[in-house]
Amino acid sequence: MISKKLQDAINEQIKWELFSAYLYKAMAGYFYHIDMPGFANWMNVQALEEGVHADKFFHYLCDVGGRTQLLAIEAPKNDFKSPLEVFEYSLQHEREVTRRINELMTLAKEEKDHALEIMLQWFVNEQVEEETSFGQVLADLKLVKDDGRGLLMLNRELGARTFVPPATTAA
Numbered sequence: 001m002i003s004k005k006l007q008d009a010i011n012e013q014i015k016w017e018l019f020s021a022y023l024y025k026a027m028a029g030y031f032y033h034i035d036m037p038g039f040a041n042w043m044n045v046q047a048l049e050e051g052v053h054a055d056k057f058f059h060y061l062c063d064v065g066g067r068t069q070l071l072a073i074e075a076p077k078n079d080f081k082s083p084l085e086v087f088e089y090s091l092q093h094e095r096e097v098t099r100r101i102n103e104l105m106t107l108a109k110e111e112k113d114h115a116l117e118i119m120l121q122w123f124v125n126e127q128v129e130e131e132t133s134f135g136q137v138l139a140d141l142k143l144v145k146d147d148g149r150g151l152l153m154l155n156r157e158l159g160a161r162t163f164v165p166p167a168t169t170a171a
Helices: 004-033 037-063 083-110 114-144 148-159
Strands: none
Touching (some): 004 037, 037 148
16 A cells, blocks of 8 residues: 555646646647647657656556545646747756656655655656657757758658557556
8 A cells, every 4th residue: 555645746746747748738739830730749749648657657556556636737838939948948847857756756765665666767767768858859959040941850850750659558
């Protein structure tokens, strides 16, 4: 049986993962609005991944006899000045997610919840990938600046990203 403290922390993380999906969906909307469907596609795929992350936490909590409790989600930022601003904001957001995952890992260690530690290791590794992915697009945007040809190429490249659902969403 999972402790109340860990149960509450996981419910908070579920909220945070769902907020992330909501945020990336808002960013996709921004990109559609400025006629950059490749960037929008990239953010839509990211939103789907965040939903999978929320499901992993949700199912883990169910599997260990915890009580899921879906919490209120704030409205995300919807307005941006440029693709560069979107990816700067996104990378900052992913760093916050990493901080939260690390805090959850620390709590799991303190509570001696070894199963949760093992499950969270996937998220620790995933966050390295997430920060790298956002960081690379940000670096590319800094290289192309406002060059239309560079943005067009990047838009096409990001449009090729596809969502590959995991074999199972359970932990």
